[in-house]
Amino acid sequence: MKIYPSASYQEPAGISMLPVRLLRLVTAVFKNLDEQFWRRRGLIQDWLELALCGIDPLLSRQRMAAEVLQVLNETPETKTLVLRPPSRWKGFTEGQYLPVEVDINGVRMRRCYSISSTSQQFRRESLISITVKQVAGGVVSNFLNHQVRAGDILYIGDAEGKFTLDSSLPGRKPVFIAAGSGITPMMPMLEALYAEHPEFAATLIYYARNRQELIFSERLKRLEQRYTQLSVHTHFTEEEGRVNKTHLLRDCPDIGSSEVYLCGPEQFMATVKSELCALSDVAPQIHQESFGSAHSMSAECQDIEASVSFGLSGKVVQSGGDKSLLELAELAGLQPKFGCRGGVCHECTCVKTHGRVMNRLTGEVLPDEQEYIQACIAIPVGEVSIGNW
Ligand code: FES
Known part of the structure; x- marks a missing residue:
């Protein structure tokens, strides 16, 4: 069994010499210590954590270890990992994402992936899935696609995120619009919706580059055949071009008065939103989710030289304009908090004490005096200091 991160846990000297029974007893006792105890970080907790992980990484109490049970090929570039989370994992609502942490070349990296299975399956089998598409330059998504095997630990x-269907049904007819791996949160949302309300009318409009890159083609087919109230429209951009008003109106003539759930790359979502605004006098009701890895770097960012100093840790890194403050901090070996990595949740907010940054999404250079910034979308410009990292 390969364990990621494999270098994080080493057996304390001599622990392998302890009788197995004693270890089991210790395991049973400490596995049940309350959350409070484990939340306090000290030498005792750290030693016990090492001991538990030495026995089995799945017993970790300071981190949540999930075993990879299966790796399924969805498309040539996309895989689904079926995971068994620990029993203390709290569960999720369809549409939420899962933070996943791995160590790659000595750098601990955390990314978020939409959960692609349903909560019903989790209640029944205690399993969840994430579906990960390779991304050019995407270190973690490529690692998960190529390196992880059944039996590994992540x-x-x-689970986090607010991109979910309300517990009550949407007020207006829901239209789900996705591109590429934007389908991953929507698939379980649709399955959950129809498991409870087969009579409900909804539309899915899904864009993939070509037929081979259509994720969940079998699941979609099953859903469409089973629930006649669901209308599914797939578009292949290599044949039909990008999303446009004609497609949207043809697939859903009353889209202007619908409740839209939107997920995909930034550019795709921006186009859909502007088309929807042009189609209706009333502001469209849009729920959206974006992927940090899908943000395209503005050409202006590419040549921006910068030097960033992190005040608390004393680390200094150089930047060529192709990385956000969050990515630079991670490269420096820091472990800042983050959530969506796409400028939505504010989890990554840090304190800038000096210098200027550019908003990666809009290209806007923020004023020097702006102290609190979202590190995941901030490209440093010149000399920048971050006080709290
Ligand atoms: S991680 Fe969500 S805004 Fe930065």
């Missing part, structure tokens, strides 16, 4: 966090 470290996960609690």
Whole structure:
């Protein structure tokens, strides 16, 4: 069994010499210590954590270890990892994402992936899935696609995100619009919706580059055949071009008065939103989710030289304009908090004490005096200091 991160846990000297029974007893006792105890970080907790992980990484109490049970090929560039989270993992609502942590070349990296299975499956089998598409330059997504095998261990966090269907049905007819791996949160949302309300009318409009890159083609087919109230429209951009008003109106003539759930790359979502605004006098009701890895770097960012000093840790890194403050901090070996990595959740907010940054999404250079910034979308410009990292 390969364990990621494999270098994080080493057996304390001599622990392998302890009788197995004693270890089991210790395991049973400490596995049940309350959350408070484990939340306090000290030498005792750290030693016990080492001991538990030495026995089995799945017993970790300071991190949540999930075993990879299966790796399924969805498309040539996309894989689904079926995971068994620990029993204390809190569960999720369809549409939420899962933080996943791995160590790659000595750097701990955390990324978020939409959960692609349903909560019903989790209640029934205690399993969840994430579906990960390779991304050019995407270190973690490529690692998960190429390196991870059944039997490996990944470290996960609690499910997060507000891109979910309300517990009550949407007020207006829902239209789901996705591109590429934007389908991953929507697939379980649709399955959950129709498991409870087969009579409900909804539309899915899904863009993929070509037929081979259509993710969940079998699941979509099953859903469409089973629920006649669901209308599914797939578009292949290599044949039909990008999303446009004609497609949207043809697939859903009353889209202007619908409730839209939107997920995909930034550029795709921006186009859909502007088309929807042009189609209706009333502001469209849009729920959206974006992927940090999908943000395209503005050409202006590419040549921006910068030097960033992190005040608390004393680390200094150089930047060529192709990385956000969050990515630079991670490269420096820091472990800042983050969530969406796409400028939505504000989890990554840090304190800038000096210098200027450019918003990666809009190209806007923020004023020098702006102290609190979202590190995941901030490209440093010139000399920049971050006080709290
Ligand atoms: S991580 Fe969500 S805004 Fe930066």
